[in-house]
Amino acid sequence: MRDFSADHRWLSINTATLRGAGTLDRIIDACARHGIRAISPWRDQVHAIGLERTAELVRGHMLELSGYCRGGMFPAMDAAGRRAALDDNRRAVDEAKQLEAACLVLVVGSLPGALAGAPQSKDLFAARRDVRDGIAATLEYARSVGMPLAIEPLHPMYAADRACVNTIEQALDLCDAIDPEPSGALGVAVDVYHVWWDPKLEAQIARAGRERLLAFHVCDWLAKTRDLLEDRGMMGDGVIEIPKIRAWVEAAGFAGYSEVEIFSSLDWWKRPADEVLTTCIERHRTAV
Amino acid sequence: MRDFSADHRWLSINTATLRGAGTLDRIIDACARHGIRAISPWRDQVHAIGLERTAELVRGHMLELSGYCRGGMFPAMDAAGRRAALDDNRRAVDEAKQLEAACLVLVVGSLPGALAGAPQSKDLFAARRDVRDGIAATLEYARSVGMPLAIEPLHPMYAADRACVNTIEQALDLCDAIDPEPSGALGVAVDVYHVWWDPKLEAQIARAGRERLLAFHVCDWLAKTRDLLEDRGMMGDGVIEIPKIRAWVEAAGFAGYSEVEIFSSLDWWKRPADEVLTTCIERHRTAV
Numbered sequence: 001m002r003d004f005s006a007d008h009r010w011l012s013i014n015t016a017t018l019r020g021a022g023t024l025d026r027i028i029d030a031c032a033r034h035g036i037r038a039i040s041p042w043r044d045q046v047h048a049i050g051l052e053r054t055a056e057l058v059r060g061h062m063l064e065l066s067g068y069c070r071g072g073m074f075p076a077m078d079a080a081g082r083r084a085a086l087d088d089n090r091r092a093v094d095e096a097k098q099l100e101a102a103c104l105v106l107v108v109g110s111l112p113g114a115l116a117g118a119p120q121s122k123d124l125f126a127a128r129r130d131v132r133d134g135i136a137a138t139l140e141y142a143r144s145v146g147m148p149l150a151i152e153p154l155h156p157m158y159a160a161d162r163a164c165v166n167t168i169e170q171a172l173d174l175c176d177a178i179d180p181e182p183s184g185a186l187g188v189a190v191d192v193y194h195v196w197w198d199p200k201l202e203a204q205i206a207r208a209g210r211e212r213l214l215a216f217h218v219c220d221w222l223a224k225t226r227d228l229l230e231d232r233g234m235m236g237d238g239v240i241e242i243p244k245i246r247a248w249v250e251a252a253g254f255a256g257y258s259e260v261e262i263f264s265s266l267d268w269w270k271r272p273a274d275e276v277l278t279t280c281i282e283r284h285r286t287a288v
Numbered sequence: 289m290r291d292f293s294a295d296h297r298w299l300s301i302n303t304a305t306l307r308g309a310g311t312l313d314r315i316i317d318a319c320a321r322h323g324i325r326a327i328s329p330w331r332d333q334v335h336a337i338g339l340e341r342t343a344e345l346v347r348g349h350m351l352e353l354s355g356y357c358r359g360g361m362f363p364a365m366d367a368a369g370r371r372a373a374l375d376d377n378r379r380a381v382d383e384a385k386q387l388e389a390a391c392l393v394l395v396v397g398s399l400p401g402a403l404a405g406a407p408q409s410k411d412l413f414a415a416r417r418d419v420r421d422g423i424a425a426t427l428e429y430a431r432s433v434g435m436p437l438a439i440e441p442l443h444p445m446y447a448a449d450r451a452c453v454n455t456i457e458q459a460l461d462l463c464d465a466i467d468p469e470p471s472g473a474l475g476v477a478v479d480v481y482h483v484w485w486d487p488k489l490e491a492q493i494a495r496a497g498r499e500r501l502l503a504f505h506v507c508d509w510l511a512k513t514r515d516l517l518e519d520r521g522m523m524g525d526g527v528i529e530i531p532k533i534r535a536w537v538e539a540a541g542f543a544g545y546s547e548v549e550i551f552s553s554l555d556w557w558k559r560p561a562d563e564v565l566t567t568c569i570e571r572h573r574t575a576v
Contacts, residue, residue, distance in 0.1 A: 111511075111527055114511045114527065117511055117512045118511070119511045119527050122527045122528065122529050123529070124484075124485075124529070128487070155444060155445065156443060156444045156445070156485040156486070157443065157444070157445045157513075157516075159484070159485030160485075160509055160511050160526075160527045161511060164485075165487075166485055166486075166487070167487070170487045173487075196447075197412075197444040197447030197448075197452075197454055198444070198454075199416070199453075199454070199455070199458045199461075221448055223399070223402045223405055223406070223407045223448050223449060224405045225445075225516060228445075228513060228516060238448075239399055239402065239407050239410045239448045240410065241410050241411070241412070
């Protein structure tokens with residue numbers, strides 16, 4: 001297991017962690033000031049300042065992208081909706097490629113309409129079928145341009161609206177069905193927030209192995225979580241044994257960045273970027 | 289699959305659904321007025337009016353108990369804490385027996401202190417060990433008095449504070465370890481709210497079979513859930529395909545009550561008991 005205590009060379013900042021800090025150019029500046037070597041930006045943040053401008057900034061600061069957030073959201077009520085999702089995922093692959101991201105993270109989607117609060121279906125089986133077909137189609141294109149796809153199983157509390165893939169086991173079953181010979185083209189993003197509770201976590205991480213472990217995200221689960229989406233904790237402030245999970249991931253062969261992704265409208269998004277980054281760096285060294 | 293559309297003979301009311309309606313005697317009166325044949329009361333509600341008084345009321349109204357809520361909360365930081373939990377579970381078994389409940393439901397507990405917002409440990413493995421040992425010890429006593437124990441896997445969003453058993457598969461693995469020959473003495477309580485998202489749900493319900501399926505709880509998952517604990521929906525108002533899950537449970541041999549358990553400080557607890565019960569009955573017939 002790598003020693004993170006001496007520096008933060010393996011720290012990546014998911015730019016959603018700095019949603020309170022303004023536009024992506026300002027977030028990138030802040031990261032550069034703190035000697036951050038890698039980021040993982042969100043598409044809406046990239047689009048807001050432009051893909052070309054983002055690429056310039058990334059090159060200018062010699063940043064790596066530990067991932068690009070996000071593709072997915074495949075299920076739809078009809079063929080036109082599914083087609084639109086595929087088109088959008090193709091664009092996401094192209095953007096990830098232009099930014100030389102390590103992978104495109106897939107939040108696969110679930111019941112159509114649910115994210116907007118108006119689910120048009122209750123059929124999880126149909127959603128999972130759309131997800132399987134959508135990933136298979138997107139993989140064909142992503143493989144042709146050399147952009148790995150990382151399925152991110154989300155916590156089961158997002159099963160209705162954000163992702164009908166909710167465990168690493170389920171994600172790996174999907175990978176095995178779509179991409180039977182692991183080549184690094186399709187794998188999983190392991191976010192401790194989503195999977196820490198899983199009794200099969202250690203075994204499924206081992207099963208994933210180097211070829212399927214494409215990203216590792218950290219934050220913490222607060223014992224008194226006040227909001228289902230935007231109350232994630234800073235590493236060390238919650239109950240997740242992050243070093244134990246990192247040890248499993250690294251034992252399975254993962255050697256990439258540890259990416260901090262904290263959705264926290266109730267706390268961290270209210271704080272200055274410098275304070276957030278200083279804390280991320282300190283906790284990366286002591287609690288990851 | 290039984291036809292529920294004509295009457296509500298298989299409807300049970302978990303009395304937590306009527307937390308807004310006052311003391312248990314009033315709740316029981318309301319249930320009786322609506323021709324409810326079964327309830328599942330909580331210990332705090334029983335203790336508030338007394339066990340003897342509860343037993344009288346239950347007998348007087350010829351009510352059955354589809355379960356008794358709840359035992360469990362086994363993990364503790366030291367031997368004295370674990371001993372206290374076992375003593376309390378023994379008392380819960382005795383109370384369930386006096387009320388002739390179909391089973392004692394176990395919410396097994398997780399990280400000591402987390403429920404009070406101050407976790408004293410992050411060790412899920414230790415919590416699961418305490419749970420296994422606690423159930424084994426309690427089963428010995430419960431078996432001797434003939435009170436079945438139903439492990440309730442809780443939704444993974446309660447993994448820190450309420451239960452470190454979060455899937456039916458995990459609960460059944462525990463059952464198999466503690467009680468290798470299924471006899472009906474140890475099994476699971478399947479609550480659709482906790483398990484609806486699980487990709488292995490159908491298979492694990494089939495695996496459970498008649499001997500391990502001791503209780504079936506219903507409510508609904510609201511697409512826009514506002515609170516992690518107290519924003520459960522009325523059957524039909526959310527996204528869970530309840531009839532599909534009931535079909536699986538019945539195909540596996542379950543023939544007991546369908547127990548409505550709705551924690552809803554944001555909505556149903558604010559409404560009059562008669563409105564809640566009328567709605568439960570209607571939805572039992574149309575959405576379960």
